[in-house]
Amino acid sequence: MKIVFATGNPHKLQEINEISNGSAVEFVLPNEGFNPEENGSTFEENSLIKAQEAFRVSTGMMCLADDSGLCVEALNGAPGLHSARYAGTQQEKIDKILSELAPHTNRKAKFICVMTLLDTDGEVLHVSKGECQGEIAKSQSGKNGFGYDPVFIVEGTNLTMADMSEDVKNKISHRAKALSDMLSFIETLK
Ligand code: ITT
Numbered sequence: 001m002k003i004v005f006a007t008g009n010p011h012k013l014q015e016i017n018e019i020s021n022g023s024a025v026e027f028v029l030p031n032e033g034f035n036p037e038e039n040g041s042t043f044e045e046n047s048l049i050k051a052q053e054a055f056r057v058s059t060g061m062m063c064l065a066d067d068s069g070l071c072v073e074a075l076n077g078a079p080g081l082h083s084a085r086y087a088g089t090q091q092e093k094i095d096k097i098l099s100e101l102a103p104h105t106n107r108k109a110k111f112i113c114v115m116t117l118l119d120t121d122g123e124v125l126h127v128s129k130g131e132c133q134g135e136i137a138k139s140q141s142g143k144n145g146f147g148y149d150p151v152f153i154v155e156g157t158n159l160t161m162a163d164m165s166e167d168v169k170n171k172i173s174h175r176a177k178a179l180s181d182m183l184s185f186i187e188t189l190k
Helices: 010-019 045-059 080-085 088-101 166-172 174-187
Strands: 003-008 026-028 064-074 108-118 124-136 152-155
Touching: 003 010, 003 045, 003 124, 010 026, 010 166, 010 174, 045 064, 045 108, 045 124, 064 080, 064 088, 064 174, 088 124, 108 174, 124 174, 166 174
Parallel strands: 003 026, 003 064
Antiparallel strands: 064 108, 108 124, 124 152
């Protein structure tokens, strides 16, 4: 079964293809012209906006979107919905989070991922959500993964997500949890 994965982020596509490896689903990128305006006020709304934009350019295909972000407790949930636009380069985003958190002792944070699946008529079939708890490191560490992985220490470990192998991240991440629920739902469609 081919499903369009509504993203412009190649790291996400790579992760979801690794996580779903062995299932009957193959995720492919949307047709040309995919350019969602992520102006929703929740992860759920932005996930739906991306799924609908993928359906607009790949009409007749099932479409799955992932909207995700990092929420830091002491920063009132920031960067949250704005994780992708929090600062210029990824290094600048990491530097900004480390400096904004410097005066705080509470470093608790979580990654959130909300996935929305549309059927071949563009109607919502299922929404799933995954969270991964942790805290923000005092300095960055690790080379794997993407985004904020080098500053996110996974709860119960002393490793950042970027210190972990991709295999391990893809078992415990917010994306892995949301996708696992989604794949179980997709199984029921057969
Ligand atoms: P698409 O919208 O095209 O899917 P994007 O990167 O803009 O790609 P989001 O709007 O969902 O995706 O923004 C999510 C941002 O949150 C992403 O750019 C990263 O900075 C961060 N993020 C999400 N998942 C992450 C992960 O697993 N590890 C590290 N950072 C992550």
